[in-house]
Amino acid sequence: MKQTRKNIATAALLLVGCFAGSVFALRAVDESRGNEATLEEVLYLPSSKMLKRLSLGYSGLLADIYWTRAVQYFGSKHLQHSQRYDLLYPLLDIATDLDPHIIVAYEYGSVFLAQQPPEGAGEPDKAVALIQKGIRENPKYWRLYFNLGFVHYIDRNDPRAAQEAFEKGSEVPGALPWMKVMAARMAEHSKDPGTAAALWEGVLQTSSDHSVQNTAKLHLDSLKADLDIQELERRIQIYRERTGSLPADWAAMERTGLLHGIPLDPNRAPYKLLADGKVEVQDASKYPYLGEWLYNQERPY
Amino acid sequence: MNTRLSAITLNTFREAVRDRVLYNLIIFVLLLVASAPLFSQISIGMQRLILVNVGLSSISLFGVIIAIFIGIGLVSKEIEKRTLYTILSRPVRRWEFIAGKYFGLMMTLAVNAGLMTLGFYIALFITQGVLKPADAWMLVSIYFSVLEFLMMTAITLLFSSFSSPIFAAIFSFALFVIGTFADDLRNFAALAQGVTKWLATGAAYAVPNFASLNVISRVAHDQHIAGKLILYNTAYALLYSAAVVIAAILIFERRNLK
């Protein structure tokens, strides 16, 4: 009957409408929950032992859930340039307690737990604790020693501990000889950008996590830019000693043979030559870690 | 139409009562009575916390269990037992039948929750010696539980309208569990790529989101709940439930019964 067909069409339309409405309503709910979302259940985190028992054998699944929550938690807080990441360590800790073989979690922690806010949680000691747990549970995974050495060197200013880590790691069967090289560099007991760059390069090569790779790339770019700027400013001083004045532009430096071509930064944009002889990058937003290493050299260790 | 709908609603309620569903209240009371003094060794603060957690969680859980156990048979039982024949021979529209069953079960759950709330506040009063204004926030948690019931009942009704009680129970329970982890489902969807991302996002919205309705931990620590959250959650639960009930009606409208 025609009427029934019309009724069914109306009902179907109403169904779609209600469902679409529910989607919008849910999004509104999300917004008004904001960050509290992760907090409210996570604030009262049960202990890992209890969780493992509760998970009835599906601890692997629960581990994955906590790992995803850790990533989500850090990601959303990072977007807001938050200064505190209190829950990152507990979340990573629980995830790795439930499943000690989530290697990427240790790796993630070595970068985002250790770095200073807002890049990270600013808890390098906890990062060390986490990675050491990872090493205990995965003794054959020599790359974790790399992560450990990384944290000691970059975030804890402890080249000695870093050296130890790299040496231990190089002794694990299957470790790349490059670990020994890094250990040797650590033995110099000084903080230099070159070593830092090598370490970040190592992270970039070994990580499978996108956010970690992005951070590594940004650090590398900034380091290279730092070194470039240092070198460029040195040559500008030479120019000034030779000619008695500062160069007006890069072409002037080229003419004196101090440069071959316009100097480009890692993003292939030309460096800016300032009137007072200083050099800057065109787009500072692409180099969030500029100056980190050069001016950190003042810090005692 | 109105009289028929309310007649079916009231009869469904009457059936639940005579099926002795409300006896679950006894277990609830026993639970409350047992939980508080059991932890009396710990400080008073913990005692209250335990009571609130046990009480509010029970109200939610018991309601969901009842929603599933009665819901799965709402339609299929009538078809199995052929009691539907003499109903359909009357001027009752099929949609009225479904809607009446839904409202009837909701009425049962609301009454059940109401009685539990009363018992809960009495227990709270006994434990604390007094009722503080902050205790009113727990009503929000209970209200959110009722919203959960709205969605859960709709879901069990939907499954009952086309599958046997066993499958309806399995699917309903599965959706309940997934709904509790709905936030994580959405996290998975956010991190996924390509086709998986679309599928996961679709699933994340199709599945009932119970995670946003769970504020038990917060009210247990006397935190307040934003008015906007209450409003949007209400809208969400109503719209979602409406969609599912309409789906149940559509399925039932043209179904050849045995």
Next chain:
Amino acid sequence: MHAIEIDNLTKSYPVGFWKKQFRPALKGLSLRVERGETFGFIGPNGAGKTTTLKLLMGIIFPTAGSAHILGKDIADAEIKKKVGFLPEQPYFYDYLNPSELLDYYASLSGVSATERKKRIPELLERVGLADSARKQLRKFSKGMLQRVGIAQAIIHDPEVIFLDEPMSGLDPIGRHEIREMIQGLKDAGKTIFFSTHILSDAEALCDRVAVVHKGELRGIGVMSELRSSTGGKTEVIWEGSGAVPRVAQLLMDSHVTGELVRATVASENLDTLLARLREHQGRLISVTPLHGTLEQYFLSRTSEPEAARV
């Protein structure tokens, strides 16, 4: 306006693993029932009687064809206010008592509260359940449930009443009582559609019958006419066994005892037989026409190959 109008009503069920084949349960049923008639719908089990009733009540939907009750399409729910239905082996909510059940059902059928208050006790009295008015239905015997069934079918004073095997499971007293009730409804001018496989019940109450078999309509007509159509046999008794060989081919059967012959002959052959007997000096003792029964009509209609139709 007919009370019931069925046009080419068809129902096939998809069967087989892939649900590709179809098993026909009802093949193109067409018939009309007039207002005030008591119409018998008879057939063996599995003939499609219950399928027809389920289609009319909207419990299942037709594959083809249509039906109207009191001029309205059966899909129109409103018409059901004037329709009563007693299904075969009815089930009711066992947690209610008959008084509550009738109250619930009557309100669904649009009977006002005041009316319900008045009618329910009367009706319970009429079906003999006044004493059990407050007893839960789960404690009722089959016979009592059947009475509840009749009660719920007529509580809203419908014009057209459908009964599916109303006598099933009843003891003789019960059957008698139900028969009386149906007669009473008949006298009140109601249209009754009566589905059964017990022919004697149909014979006693119906004005017209239809015979269904294997989903098809095999015969339809007024009761008295149907009987005579298969009747038409005459019993003839005469003296003079010598005549037998001369008339043997006319006889349907015969018994000879000495000189006495008792034979049955088709009514159309009666005159020929009597003439022959006179020729051969047979002495006629008696000639008695035999009436056919509904049973014979029924059997004849259901044993012929499917091609044969009315």
